[in-house]
Amino acid sequence: MSLRFLRDDPLPAGVAEELGHPDGVRLRRIRCNNPGPFTFLGTNSYLIGEGEVALLDPGPVDAAHHGAILRALDGERLTRILVSHTHRDHSPGAAALQASTGAATFGFGPHQTPPAEGGDGGDHAFCPDHRLADGAVLEGEGWRITALHTPGHCANHLCFALEGSGVLFSGDHVMSWSSSVVAPPDGDMADYMAALRRLAKRDDRLFLPGHGAPLPEPIGFTRALLAHRQAREDGLLEILGRHGPATVGELVPFLYIGLDLRLQPAAAKSLLAHLLKLQTDAAVAIDAEGRWAVREQRS
Incomplete structure (x- = not known):
């Protein structure tokens, strides 16, 4: 498979897009309006489940995005905030969202590289309430998610597999619109390529990335990456x-x-x-x- 990026994403910022009910689990995507050369059109936040809901990647500190998430949750309760990694376009929004909802935060851990050692792109304020090691499992009403430690783009990067559905939340490790930046010292190319090999051995049918549109046929794309x-x-x-x-x-x-x-x-x-x-x-x-x-x- 040749490497063809998806450069079109028609989802407007702040709108909750229904992604269907794979294996009976309702999924929604909300895009933050933080476009840029590294964020494409903006950071994706995902709502998982219905009634009692988990959110993956709250995004940056952004009042409009925070409001869009709360509107999408109207009549529902946010119980968990999952973070794929601690770059400043993914995790800082967790603090305000937790203050508004009381939801607990989950992630691999705090950013691993101090600013003085080259970790200036990290969100050093975030420390999850619950740390997720590789293979950790989270369960909600009608869904089960497994955390996969996929370092390389960021040392504490996690992908999340929605078990039984063929859906993987791929964060910034595999994106549909571009290859990922691997910036030492927090980024590591050997780790990145090893984690790509790990994902390429899976049988997922859809990747939901941290930026850009959903990615069909992801395994061939991952091998091409x-x-x-x-x-x-x-x-x-x-x-x-x-x-x-x-x-x-x-x-x-x-x-x-x-x-x-x-x-x-x-x-x-x-x-x-x-x-x-x-x-x-x-x-x-x-x-x-x-x-x-x-x-x-x-x-």
């Missing part, structure tokens, strides 16, 4: 082999031709993540001036 990352790694080794030692900044134009200038810093971070993985694999080395080169293979 993995092939895309492997091709990026192969291309990186080829460029280094042909042009010799180079800094990350010098490598970006070779591998991201025609890239939006706003995305170049993110591209540099993803390249760095690839290089760090290759360094661990003993395929490349870095010198004292920050220039990367292919390591000579000894027989």
